[in-house]
Amino acid sequence: MTRDRRRFEFAYRPGEIVCRPGCVADLDAICERHGWGRALVVCGTTVGSTPAVMDPIHEGLGDRLAGVFDETTPEKYLGTAVEGVQRARAVDADVLIAVGGGSSLDVAKVMATLTTHDADPETVGERAVEAASLSVESGDPLPVVAVPTTLAGADLSTVAGVTFALDSETVRPASGGVGDERLMPAAICYDADLYRTTPESVLTASAMNGFDKGVEALYTSNSTPVTDGTAVRGLRLLRSGLSTLRDDPMDAERLDEVLAGIVCVQYGVSEPGASKLSIIHAFGHGFSRNTEAHQGVVHGIVAPHVLRYLFGHVDGRRDLLSEALGVDAGDAERVVDAVTDVRDDLGLPSRLRSIDGLDREDLDDVAERIVDDALMATVPEGVDPTVADVRAVLDSAW
Numbered sequence: 569m570t571r572d573r574r575r576f577e578f579a580y581r582p583g584e585i586v587c588r589p590g591c592v593a594d595l596d597a598i599c600e601r602h603g604w605g606r607a608l609v610v611c612g613t614t615v616g617s618t619p620a621v622m623d624p625i626h627e628g629l630g631d632r633l634a635g636v637f638d639e640t641t642p643e644k645y646l647g648t649a650v651e652g653v654q655r656a657r658a659v660d661a662d663v664l665i666a667v668g669g670g671s672s673l674d675v676a677k678v679m680a681t682l683t684t685h686d687a688d689p690e691t692v693g694e695r696a697v698e699a700a701s702l703s704v705e706s707g708d709p710l711p712v713v714a715v716p717t718t719l720a721g722a723d724l725s726t727v728a729g730v731t732f733a734l735d736s737e738t739v740r741p742a743s744g745g746v747g748d749e750r751l752m753p754a755a756i757c758y759d760a761d762l763y764r765t766t767p768e769s770v771l772t773a774s775a776m777n778g779f780d781k782g783v784e785a786l787y788t789s790n791s792t793p794v795t796d797g798t799a800v801r802g803l804r805l806l807r808s809g810l811s812t813l814r815d816d817p818m819d820a821e822r823l824d825e826v827l828a829g830i831v832c833v834q835y836g837v838s839e840p841g842a843s844k845l846s847i848i849h850a851f852g853h854g855f856s857r858n859t860e861a862h863q864g865v866v867h868g869i870v871a872p873h874v875l876r877y878l879f880g881h882v883d884g885r886r887d888l889l890s891e892a893l894g895v896d897a898g899d900a901e902r903v904v905d906a907v908t909d910v911r912d913d914l915g916l917p918s919r920l921r922s923i924d925g926l927d928r929e930d931l932d933d934v935a936e937r938i939v940d941d942a943l944m945a946t947v948p949e950g951v952d953p954t955v956a957d958v959r960a961v962l963d964s965a966w
Contacts, residue, residue: 573796588758639651677709725837749840772813803829872907928966
């Protein structure tokens with residue numbers, strides 16, 4: 569039976585959202601409102617050693633700054649989160665300020681998850697590695713304030729990815745995630761001034777990832793009228809503003825459009841129990857074991873081909889996508905072209921063969937993992953991709 573999209577539930581409780589240049593100056597006031605006295609900044613070494621990012625954070629927190637944990641890495645090892653919790657307890661922190669890209673924001677949420685367990689963090693970590701699983705237990709996690717500097721969307725979210733290893737010595741550790749509505753950041757500061765410090769290649773790749781969240785929020789089987797509205801508006805703003813990410817300097821008004829757009833498309837995409845991410849993101853996950861390519865780079869390459877496959881089987885809500893992307897109503901090929909144009913405006917590669925370390929014979933393994941990905945459960949009704957279907961899409965993108 570086809571689901572009536574007008575009948576829905578939307579159990580989503582985002583934290584406070586502040587979106588304007590210089591808004592990290594409000595960090596002290598945010599902490600004051602919530603009664604937090606001591607803040608630990610969580611970030612990577614690059615962000616931690618970038619004065620243009622850290623100086624405003626330090627000034628915004630003032631005397632509430634209890635320390636900086638600048639040990640996060642793209643691998644997002646659980647062991648890093650264990651060390652982070654130990655540091656948070658050593659400085660008696662009552663809030664985590666996660667600064668940077670998805671890795672730092674995810675590690676902060678995993679740290680928060682560890683604080684809900686009665687056992688010490690190292691013991692919890694060892695058990696989680698053995699089980700390749702971690703969950704939020706009793707009570708409230710240590711609160712997180714997110715200060716993103718990339719556009720992929722790990723901020724306005726109740727989920728976090730994690731690699732189940734305590735260090736880099738583990739051979740091919742399991743990767744997975746943790747999700748709980750209690751992991752939604754209590755506040756999120758989108759400060760345009762900080763985005764200007766992010767390397768162009770990182771910013772553009774993350775933007776493609778975030779853009780595709782808006783695309784998928786429209787055709788996913790979990791879409792709602794709420795996310796329809798935010799995704800359409802967000803995609804319009806992004807389509808208008810994204811090309812400025814390659815300008816030096818970036819245009820202030822168009823950067824404002826980008827940040828407002830990314831907030832809109834992210835809104836509700838990780839609603840607990842009803843993810844709005846779907847087949848494009850499943851394709852991205854399929855490459856995580858074979859390459860170190862940024863998810864946004866993979867998305868940019870495969871999204872047009874995935875959408876063409878999708879539209880070959882179902883309507884895919886192409887009218888709404890056309891409206892959001894400013895193309896002729898219901899014209900599926902124009903929708904594909906618009907997504908391709910966004911990719912090209914961001915300067916991202918167009919073929920899988922351009923990804924370092926990826927061989928064509930790897931695509932069989934990639935296809936199997938894509939089909940097994942949990943996000944395949946949210947594809948539109950009428951689409952049931954087989955390994956052969958997925959391999960054909962990958963070949964078209966090669």
